[in-house]
Amino acid sequence: MTQYNQELGALRSEITLTLHSQYALKLWNGRPILRDELTDNVVKPQIPSMPNCLAILSQIQKDAAGDDPYADWYLIQFEEKVQKHTEDMKELIVKLIDIYQDQLPENIDISRCANINPVTIPIFVNSQLGYKLIYLLSEFDMLARSTMTACHIALMSRAESHEWLEAGASLLRKCFGVTSSYRHSGITRQDVRENSSRYQEAVKRLQLELPADVLAGEKRAMFAPMIRTQQTDPDEQVISGEGNE
Numbered sequence: 625m626t627q628y629n630q631e632l633g634a635l636r637s638e639i640t641l642t643l644h645s646q647y648a649l650k651l652w653n654g655r656p657i658l659r660d661e662l663t664d665n666v667v668k669p670q671i672p673s674m675p676n677c678l679a680i681l682s683q684i685q686k687d688a689a690g691d692d693p694y695a696d697w698y699l700i701q702f703e704e705k706v707q708k709h710t711e712d713m714k715e716l717i718v719k720l721i722d723i724y725q726d727q728l729p730e731n732i733d734i735s736r737c738a739n740i741n742p743v744t745i746p747i748f749v750n751s752q753l754g755y756k757l758i759y760l761l762s763e764f765d766m767l768a769r770s771t772m773t774a775c776h777i778a779l780m781s782r783a784e785s786h787e788w789l790e791a792g793a794s795l796l797r798k799c800f801g802v803t804s805s806y807r808h809s810g811i812t813r814q815d816v817r818e819n820s821s822r823y824q825e826a827v828k829r830l831q832l833e834l835p836a837d838v839l840a841g842e843k844r845a846m847f848a849p850m851i852r853t854q855q856t857d858p859d860e861q862v863i864s865g866e867g868n869e
Contacts, residue, residue, distance in 0.1 A: 639747040641758060644739035645768035647789055648761055651796055652745065672800045674761060680803040681751045687808060689849040693816060694809035694830065697838050699753065699845040702802045706756045709795040713763040716792055720770050727779050734777065737769040752847040757799055767792045813841060 643649050654673030659666055681702070687695035728734065749755055768789055775785035807830055815823040816839050827833060837843040841851070 639749075640744050641747050641762065642742050642744045643761075643765050644737070644742045645765050645772065647768040647793065648765035649743055651761060651764065651793060671797065672804050674757070677757060677800050677803045678749055678751070678754045680806055681754045681757070682749070683808070684803070684806055685751045685753070685849050688844075689852050691812040691814070691841075691851045692809055693813055693834055693839050693841070694807075694811070694826070694832070696841070696844050696848060697832075697834050698802065698806050699848050700838065700843065702799065703753055703756075703845040703847060705802055706753065706760060706799050709799060710756070710760050710763065713760060713767060713792060713795055716788070717763065717767050717770070720767065720774065720788065723774060723779055724770075728777075734773065737773040753845070756847070757796075760796060760799065764792045764796055813839065 643652065651671075652674045654676065655668070655671040657666055657670045658668040684695045684698050684702075688699055724734070747758060749758070771780075771785050771788045771792075774780045775782055780788070809826040809830060811820075811823050811826045815826075835843070
């Protein structure tokens with residue numbers, strides 16, 4: 625009787641992101657703090673990079689899987705923000721399409737703007753909400769390409785195009801802000817149930833009292849990972865987003 629290897633390895637897939645606009649690429653790369661050389665005063669604040677945000681999201685997801693209620697709270701905040709701002713970005717794109725339809729003569733056709741030398745970035749993300757953030761950046765890249773084309777063919781002024789680009793970029797920066805404010809609590813819900821000194825110290829240090837339904841684990845993000853226990857089935861972890869590294 626033929627014997628088969630019954631031990632499957634982890635699933636893998638190659639995922640890449642292609643960016644066509646310098647504006648989207650700048651958001652991917654972020655920006656360090658800019659200081660005045662003479663006074664050392666901050667001229668422009670730091671903008672976190674996309675890889676940095678994805679790394680923090682990965683840590684938040686790991687903490688949430690370890691039954692940290694604070695990590696769960698941050699996942700809820702991030703999920704609500706990224707979903708809302710994705711819809712906001714799509715609305716901006718629809719409004720931009722309306723500008724094309726209203727102002728562009730019927731006998732002129734414009735193909736989708738594409739960079740002759742786009743940047744393709746390999747994506748390694750083990751957080752489902754991380755992919756949501758990448759999708760939002762992709763939508764912004766589309767907005768930026770269409771905005772610059774509209775400016776080039778005189779459908780809007782340079783000042784107007786700047787306003788459109790800033791409106792789109794600010795949606796991503798607001799999502800970055802959630803991850804930038806994350807601090808590891810070092811507690812679990814067992815600490816909450818026992819009202820341990822470690823829990824009390826975390827509340828004081830983080831200056832944040834969580835809602836009762838989050839503390840109890842009754843309210844979690846849609847894409848929150850399964851909370852790991854000694855009895856957790858490894859297959860269930862993969863389904864819930866764990867082990868998808």
